[in-house]
Amino acid sequence: NSVITCESPGRLAEKFPAMFDKILVDAPCSGEGMFKSNADVKKSYNEGSNIYYSETQKNILPCARKMLASGGEIIYSTCTFSPIENEYVIKDFLGKNQDFELVKIGHSALGVSEGIDIGGGQMLNCARVWPHKAKGEGHFAAKLRHLGKKNTSRRENIKTKSPKNIGNYLEFAQNYFIDVSFDNIYCVDNKIYSICGLAPDFSGLRVLRGDFCLGEIKTKRFEPSQALAMALQKSQFKNTIELNSQEAPRYLSGESFEADANAGFNLVCYKGYPLGFGKVIDGRLKNKYMKGWRVNLG
Numbered sequence: 001n002s003v004i005t006c007e008s009p010g011r012l013a014e015k016f017p018a019m020f021d022k023i024l025v026d027a028p029c030s031g032e033g034m035f036k037s038n039a040d041v042k043k044s045y046n047e048g049s050n051i052y053y054s055e056t057q058k059n060i061l062p063c064a065r066k067m068l069a070s071g072g073e074i075i076y077s078t079c080t081f082s083p084i085e086n087e088y089v090i091k092d093f094l095g096k097n098q099d100f101e102l103v104k105i106g107h108s109a110l111g112v113s114e115g116i117d118i119g120g121g122q123m124l125n126c127a128r129v130w131p132h133k134a135k136g137e138g139h140f141a142a143k144l145r146h147l148g149k150k151n152t153s154r155r156e157n158i159k160t161k162s163p164k165n166i167g168n169y170l171e172f173a174q175n176y177f178i179d180v181s182f183d184n185i186y187c188v189d190n191k192i193y194s195i196c197g198l199a200p201d202f203s204g205l206r207v208l209r210g211d212f213c214l215g216e217i218k219t220k221r222f223e224p225s226q227a228l229a230m231a232l233q234k235s236q237f238k239n240t241i242e243l244n245s246q247e248a249p250r251y252l253s254g255e256s257f258e259a260d261a262n263a264g265f266n267l268v269c270y271k272g273y274p275l276g277f278g279k280v281i282d283g284r285l286k287n288k289y290m291k292g293w294r295v296n297l298g
Helices: 009-015 039-044 049-067 087-096 167-176 226-231 247-252
Strands: 020-026 068-078 100-103 112-114 127-129 139-146 185-188 191-194 207-209 212-218 221-224 240-243 264-270 273-281 284-287
Touching: 009 049, 020 049, 049 068, 049 087, 068 087, 087 100, 087 139, 167 212, 167 221, 167 264, 212 226, 226 273, 240 247, 240 273, 247 273
Parallel strands: 020 068, 240 264
Antiparallel strands: 068 139, 100 139, 112 127, 127 139, 185 191, 191 212, 212 221, 264 273, 273 284
C-alpha cells in the first residue's frame, strides 16, 4: 500500500490537491545534528547553509499544504539545530497560513524537550531532541494541524488497469489462496501487479516503485514474489511449512532441504509468521527466499 516517487514537491502538489490526511515533511537541511556521526556532512557545511536550506524548506511546506486535506496534519522535521531552519520556518508558515495551529509535541520521557522561544512563546510547542538528553543526534519536529473540518470523503482519482494475460495468476490463486484476494490485477512485461482500490492516479509522475508486485509469469506458470509472501497470513495459504529455530536460519540463508510437506508452493513460516515461499518437489524444499535478503551464516 505504498508508492515511491521521485518528483519535486510542486509537481506532486499539482497532481494531488487536498488529497492526504497526514503528510510527513522530512526536509533537506544543513544536517548540524549529524556532525558527530558523519564527517562528510561536517565537511560540506558552510556559513550560508542555514539560509540556503531555510529557503528550500519554506518552498516545500506550501506544497505540502496544498496536498493536505481539510482537517489534516503535517509533521515537519529536520536533523539540524539551527532555529533558522526550524522554529523560524514554522513561524513563517503560520504567519502565511492562519488556518493552521501548532500542536504541542510532548515526549519528555524520551528526552524530547520543547522548542526554542523566538518570541511569543508559541514555538515552545515544537519538539527538539538533544544528543546530551536522548539517544540519537540533533533533531527537530513540529506538528501543524489544519483548522478546517476533517474531510471524511475520498477523492475519486483512481486509474483502473486492464486485466489481460493474468490467467496463470488466477490459476495459482485458485489452487493456493484461502479467503484472500487482491484489487485491480494487471500484467506488465510478464509481471503481475495489484493496485490498491484507494490508490490515486500516478500517471505522468516519475514512480520508482509502485503498486504491489504479486509475482511473474515464467513459461506459462506463475512464480509468486517475496512481497506476496510478506502480505499473506499463514491461514491464507493452502500449503504451509513451519520451521523450527534450527531450520529458520538455514532457510534465510537460501539453503534447500528435505521437507515433509505437500508438493508445490508452500508458504514458509517461523512461529506462525511468513518468511517467504518454497517449492516442494519430491519431498525436497526448493528455496524461493529472495536472493537480496539472504543472510550469510558464515
